[in-house]
Amino acid sequence: MQSAVVQYALEPLAVELRDVAIPEIGDRDVLPRVGAVSVCGSDVHQAYNTHSWTVNVPVVLGHEFAGTVAKAGRAVKGFREGDRVVSETAAEVCGECLLCRTGRYNLCPHRKGFGYGIDGAMASYVKVPARCLHQIPDTLPFELACLAEPHAVAYNAMCVNSQIRPGDSVVVLGPGPIGLLCARMAALAGADPLIVVGRSTDARRLETARHLGATHVVDVSREQVEDVVRGISPLGADLVCDASGASRPLDVGLALARPDGQVTKVGWSPDLVAVNMNPLVQKNIRLQGSFSHNYPVWERVIHLLDRGVTLPKKIVGLTTALEGWREAFDAMHEGRVIKSVLIP
Ligand SMILES: [Zn+2]
């Protein structure tokens, strides 16, 4: 048996530390010993029952993890005991559909991810299909390697699903972990000006945004975001990334984008809102959703993490043992830290 952080019902705060069985692996699976697992905004959403996706309860939370291979199935090639690895999140895909066959298995209609559809990694051991794994360099510690997943979300949103050229004006709405990593990816892609937008409760996160390359930050409780953006880029922004984790700001994104600009939505919520879509047509805006990530994105972000250029230490505010999971979740929920990391 092992201790695990389990969501056991679809109601707020139905999460607890429970004893669960150590998973049995099949021929094509690997059993990593979890070295570190970071808490995702989505784990916090699930804990408060404010998520937008189907959750199979009871389920072990956690999909952002790195560890050491403890056991490998008989048919596994390329990974063996002792290898240091990170795992992608698409724990189950069909392998047959157009998207799977073209390497875009993150969009497979049958995809199930760790931590909501399949038991995740907030435990000592997690069962992983070998196709999900990537080797990581010895120079990359687990506490940073586990951040590969949110890095991959941000890289896919900003560097694959959006187009940024050096000197483009980019606005990021929502300075949560994903928003800040999106801002960092935009900075690395050459965005300038780079404007990160939050509320007064985000003061520390906005400060972090500056360290990650934001040229301007806007606190919407004190300033009109549209005035600020138009003061910097009179036509509007080349790209607005909505990482707010709410539905409403789509309106703001459409208002802030310049004619022929882009809006990329990466944060989501179950809220239904009425949005004025006219600017989408009138300004010829390209509206793009961004979900998850795939193999080439992971290989890139592992390299970037190892090089340290994404400044990952700036977003980790709390590192604790698995038993400290509640404080780790609360600290993120209350905005005291940007990201928490658990060491099972
Ligand atoms: Zn995540």
Ligand SMILES: [Zn+2]
């Ligand atoms: Zn498929």
